[in-house]
Amino acid sequence: MAQQKKTTKKKTAVAGNSFTRYIKWFWGLFLGGVLAFVLLFLLASWNVFGELPTFEELENPESNLATKILSVDGKQLGTYYNENRTPIKYEDLPQNLVDALVATEDERYYEHSGIDFWGTTRAVAYLGQKGGASTVTQQLAKLLFSNPPSSTFERLIQKVKEYVISTRLERQYTKQEIIAMYLNKQGFLFNAIGISSASRIYFNKEVQDLELHESAVFVAMLKNPRQYNPYRTISREKSLGRRNQVFKQMEINGMITTAEKDSLQALPMEVKFTPEGHADGIATYFRENLKKFLAEWIEENPKGEDADGNLEYYNIYRDGLTITTTIDSRMQKMAEEAVAKHMSKLQAEFDSQNEKNKTAPFRDIDESEIDLIFERAMKSSSRWRLMAREGKSEEEIRKSFDVKTDMSIFSWQGNIDTIMTPKDSIRYYKRFLRTGVMSMVPQTGEVRAWVGGINMQHFQYDHVQTGKRQVGSTFKPFLYATAVDQLHLSPCDTLPNTIYSIPAGKHGNTKDWAPKNSGGEYGGMITMKKALAQSVNTVSARLMDKVGPRPVLELVEKLGIDTKNIPEVPSIALGTADLSLYEMVSAYSAFANQGVYVTPQIVSTIQDKNGTILYQHVPETRDVLSAEAAYVTLQLMEGVTQAGSGQRLRTTWASNRADYKKAVTGYPYGFTNPIAGKTGTTQNQSDGWFMGIVPNLVTGVWVGGDDRAVHFPSLRYGQGATMALPIWGMYMRDVYKDKDLEISDDAFEKPDNLTIEIDCDKYNSEGVSDELPEELEDFF
Structure with a gap:
């Protein structure tokens, strides 16, 4: 028995010693783990595992800002960016967005100092199945790492670094600042970097205007912007489910009631997707062209010197400039819609006429x-x-x-x-007709609308300023204006409508030049007004012979047209020169501005990120024509819309119902106000033009193929009145509907000192013959 007790005591002592040893091992391992954990964090904070990301971008969130492009009516047309990010301050965030964020992503956000130890313990205990442990601060820290980890070890080290950065962030910034920085840094796909650009892209509104059900969509996306994206069809259902979970979290945290949660969850998820890529949105061609202006301005206006004395220049992709342009977003949309409506139907007709063309297009x-x-x-x-x-x-x-x-x-x-060869795609794209539209205020030079083509994504070439094409009869008003200025002609004066030849050796001609009328009609006398309205070439030849090419070229040069490639020969009267729509619109504007030319203006102001004005436009003007000559030229061009190729602007319905259905040859415009204009059609119907003027707006339209060999087979569809004029008509019809635009429908302002008679009834009733004026007989 004694021996048995002795053995029992011995076993108990051994067991006690073993338990004590286990306890020591446990505490040793625990304390060792804690020390190792602390050491790991210390090593990370000492940059032993590599440099930690700096707070430079967070301390100065405006160091990499998109440049905003604004319209004259205050709408954002687009941005230039490396990152499409516009930082926003905490006080500009709606409270519903902040509440949804905290309730869903970090319930104890206002209680911890960067790391939620309770959340971390729970995540470890349940292996992440009851939620993760990353706080908002940790998520912000994670966003500072530019490269994702490539292995489990790297991810572990990055996680440690995130903890270190989180504690530093909490020491350096307030809770409100951290929330703002996090939402400014987060990406939401589709070039939406930060909550400000995301609000515009997904809901077409500013962030402060977000409603709770919209804010919840963005909070839902924070988990994974691609998997929970409301715009992508494949992820819409998951996005809706995640959004409704946000409402549930807000209910759990007492931020909304159960009734509010139920009504919010019942709301449909509607997105108003408004992309802000470089080829998205409105005025895409204008925005691309604007870069040229900015490049020149930046070169001429350095912002200062760096520490080494080198000049520093503004960068439109990161300096957060604000460019206020002269474009009116309403008019720009109207112009683009008119282009889409007309060109889609014109293209259908063009394709139809090419079905039996073996060399199409x-x-x-x-x-x-x-x-x-x-x-x-x-x-x-x-x-x-x-x-x-x-x-x-x-x-x-x-x-x-x-x-x-x-x-x-x-x-x-x-x-x-689709699948096709690049060579086949070239032929495919060659078949599309192209266009350019520009609208400008003649008194100020402000460009209100700029459509450089039919689709910026697929057709980058700009047909407003970059492209130059033969202008055809739209050049004739310059000839007539020169004749009015030099010879004091009236629109009521008559000239012979007969073949007129300018011999070789005269005015630079190398051979005799005797142009024919496109309609082949000759005989009798014709008024100046009717001759321009009907583009009578024989009259243009007579006028050119009397004034000479040199004065005409001098006039157009003063009107801003580059003349170095225009030969000084009589044939320029018929529009053989290649000019840009930009040149033509600005030149025509002088007629509506009493003979004063104003350089086109596309930028009103440029401001830096602090709102300091760096550039303010100052109009550049010069007198070119007398007010009388400009006004008489307008009266001549009014004849085009009264009785010439532009008179379809006056019709109230198409003359041919079948053609109207094609929306090509006739439109119910029904304009009754004074309109001065000129159509233009070049050889083989390669180019169609229409220039239209009302007192405070000049708009030009060009339509044609990428190559001159791409054209309609006949004048019926290939003339400027069919190809280009309809765009002007649809555009101006919409412009006049918006009274806030204040586009005039009044008569053109008559000069006080007008000495040339423009009323032909009065002109003839005062005993003036409709024959050639006696004082001009020697000229004609």
């Missing part, structure tokens, strides 16, 4: 010329440039144009995903 050229077009197109393509830059041989590059590839191509019904 080209006409009047042979295969060798078509090959040259393809050669030029290939060598100017981005594919050719990129492959050449990669060191590919010409043979490899050429072969690539015959290899089928996936691509998204343009159509008026929307983009089409």
Whole structure:
């Protein structure tokens, strides 16, 4: 028995010693783990595992800001950015957004100092199945890492760094500042960096105007912007479910009632997607062209010197400038809508007429010329440039144009995903008719609308300022204005409508020049007004012979037109010169501004990120014509819309119902106000123009193919009155409907000292013959 007790005591002592040893091991491991944990954080804070991301961007959130482009009516047209980010202050955030964020992402946000130890313990205990442990502060810290970890070890080290950064953030910033920084830094896809740009892109409103059900959508996206994206069809259902979970979290945290939660969850999730990519939104061609203006301004206006004395220049992609342009967003939308309406139907007619054309979309050229077009197109393509830059041989590059590839191509019904060779895509795109539209206030030079093409994503070439095409009869008003100025002619004066020849050797002619009328009609006398309205070439020849090419070129040069490539020969009277729509609109504007030319203006002010004005436009003007000559020229051009090729603007319904259905040859415009205008059509119907003037707005339209060989087979559809005028008509019809735009429908202002009679009834009733005036007989 004694032996048994002795053995029992011995066993108890051994067990006690073992338990004590286990306790020591436990505390040793625990304290060792704690020390290792602390050491790990210390090593991370000492940059042993690599440099920690700095707070530089957080301390100065305006160091990488998008430049905002504003319209004259205060709407944002777009941005220039590396990151499309516009930081916003905490006080500008709606309280519903802050509440939704805290309730869903960090319930104890106002209680912890960057790390939620209770949340961390729970996450470890349940292996993350009852929620993660990352606080809002930790999520902000994570956003500071530019490169994602590539291994589990790197992720562990980054997590440790996030903890260190979080505690530093909490020491350096207030809770409100951290929330603002987090929402400014978060990405929401589709070029939406930060809550401000996201609000505009997904709901087309400023962040302070967000309603709770909209704020909840953004909080739902924080978990994963792609998986819970409300715009992507594949993720809409998950986004809706996550949004409703946000409402549930707000109820749990006492921020909304159960009744409010139920009504909010019943709301449909509606997104008003308004992308802000460089090729999205309105005025895309204008925004791209604006870069040229800004590049010149930046070069001429350095912002200062750096520490080494080198000049520093503004950067439109990061300096947060605000560019207030002269574009009116309402008029811009109207112009773009008019283009889409007309060009889609005109294209359908063009395609229909090409169905039996073996060389479609080209006409009047042979295969060798078509090959040259393809050669030029290939060598100017981005594919050719990129492959050449990669060191590919010409043979490899050429072969690539015959290899089928996936691509998204343009159509008026929307983009089409297809497979075709790059060479086939060249032919496909060549078939599309292009256009340019520009609208300008003649008294100030302010450009109100600028449409450089039919689709910026697929057709980058700008047809307002970059493109130059033959102007046809739209050049004739310059000739008539010169004649009125020099010879004091009246619109009521008459001239012979007979073939008129300017011999070789005169006015720079190398051979006799005797242009024919496009309609082939001759005989009798015709008034100046009717001659311009009907684009009578024989009268233009007579006028050109009497005034000479030099005075006409001097006039157009004063009107802002580049004349260095315009030959000084009589044939310029018929519009053989290649000019841009930009030049034509600004030149025509002088007629509506009493002969005073105003340089086109596209920017009103430029401000830095602090609101300091860096640039203020000062109008540049010069007297070009007398007010009398300008006014008489307007009266001549009014004849175009009264009895010439522009008179369809006066119709109230199409003359041919079938044609109207095609929306090509007739429109119910019904304008009754004074309109001065001029159509233009070039050889083979390659270019169609219409220039339209009302007292305080001048608008020009050009329509044509990318190549001159792309055109309609006849004048019925290929003339300026059919190709270009309808865009002007639809645009101006919408402009006049918006009374806030204050576009005048009054008569043109008559000069006080008008000495030329413009009333032909009065002109003839005072005994003036409708024959050629006696004082001009020697001229004609």
